Amino acid sequence: MRHHRLSLCGEHLLPWVRAQVARAIRKYRMFGPDERVLVAVSGGKDSLTLWDILLDLGYQADGLYINLGIDGYSDASQAKAEAFAVGKPGARLRVVDVRGEYGASIPELARAHRGRKTCSLCGLVKRHIMNQAACEGGYAAIATGHNLDDEVAVLMQNTLRWSVGYLRRQAPVLPPEPGLARKVKPLCRVRERESAAFALVRGIDYIYDECPHAAGATTLFYKDILNQLENRSRGTKEMFYLNFLQAREQYDLFRAEREQVALHPCAHCGQPTTTPGLCAFCRLWVPPEQADDLASACGQADEDDE
């Protein structure tokens, strides 16, 4: 690990990565030792590494696997998540099957909503289900497996556009709002390589493939750019991320955008939404005319949130 001027064998890697995670949880006040955490588990290396570490650190961390119904990918990744849970003492996994629960898989939903990007639909569905599960289950926070490389790649994309709204919200912790659970990223200081090495040494069996729909090329492109920067000057990634967080805090950057948008409960599911009537998630599942009816029933005009 050049950026830390550190070489670790497998035996010492494990406690080192765990300590990094424990430090991030404390430093960013993600959750306390007595709070229950819901880990969003995809079956990949990052989320399983995260779950493994949280359980070993003694946290009450349950898993949530969302089956998106993607052929040749979802069932395989669910199997990995379930196998991990079976072999891990204290691991409880909840599975939500999108097609079973709502009537359509992500690919089917994408076909019904041509013109919308599959990854954007999928993100909307996952956020909704995660939040619902966290709120219903009384969890203090939703933990996702975003690692440092993920965070830095997104930061670079948002910075190149100076997308103030996104730059304001990109953080290791997103505080809760009424009806919206806290979101935390305990691996935000752990690099992709370290997370993969951890999984390898721990013998965690994870799904290697990327989702076939993933805009993997874009993320990989930015990760490659960042690796070039890192290779030229070690520590660049971490500096970019940490200096961003510090400068934003210290100078209160992007605060002008911070005005609270008014949130209403969705007329159907009750989750908070900015659009009158149905939330963006519920609107996915009803024909447009019915959504209009529902919105009018609430005495509010229908607005497209896209």
Next chain:
Amino acid sequence: MRHHRLSLCGEHLLPWVRAQVARAIRKYRMFGPDERVLVAVSGGKDSLTLWDILLDLGYQADGLYINLGIDGYSDASQAKAEAFAVGKPGARLRVVDVRGEYGASIPELARAHRGRKTCSLCGLVKRHIMNQAACEGGYAAIATGHNLDDEVAVLMQNTLRWSVGYLRRQAPVLPPEPGLARKVKPLCRVRERESAAFALVRGIDYIYDECPHAAGATTLFYKDILNQLENRSRGTKEMFYLNFLQAREQYDLFRAEREQVALHPCAHCGQPTTTPGLCAFCRLWVPPEQADDLASACGQADEDDE
């Protein structure tokens, strides 16, 4: 010019680049048609292109060439600047010879101040001389040949570090302060390729070599990174730069740093400085003990500005 979805022959390139420059001068309120402008001329393509355009647009633009005394580079670049001025109606070039004026060339100065970077010393000297010439000559602004690629490369370096102080000051126009002339970058919307093409079509003979001391590798590295981003998504460079300027303005980013630092006149040259006694430029030319004496003579403690 893929980013503009435009292909121009030589004949049409010239007015197009001139119009870009004219638009930037107006848009960023760099200077008015009756104001006198001092162009910092290095003998390279950008500064000669800039000077050529300003004169053809009808501005009262004089040139300032600073001979830094760099073997095998300064005399050659001075010759290019002088040859241009001789062949250009209305072009008046002032030459300041650093060794002749102050007693040491930049390389000699660097040898006398080991531990300080040559490029940083050189920048300090050039800024001082440019400002002095502009103030003495009653010019409304100093115009430098920074092009879009230069600006974007610097923006990327500053953004990767979130150097708030630099991010605050990077602009097409730096407003004047008492004793400090306004600084403007009329080529800030013109790409390096466009500037080079302009010089080529116009038959401007410029020095191709980079300064032998230049930290060219670093700038070239960032320009290469930005070209990769641009090749993936055309317009990225311009978007990065323009969105930065717009977001900074709109959300008043980095304003916390904007508190005025107190400026005093230098005890020797009279130019504004933040350090008591001698300014950083004048301090270069006197032995340390003498600088201390001068500072004490002003009844102020000596502080190192490095």
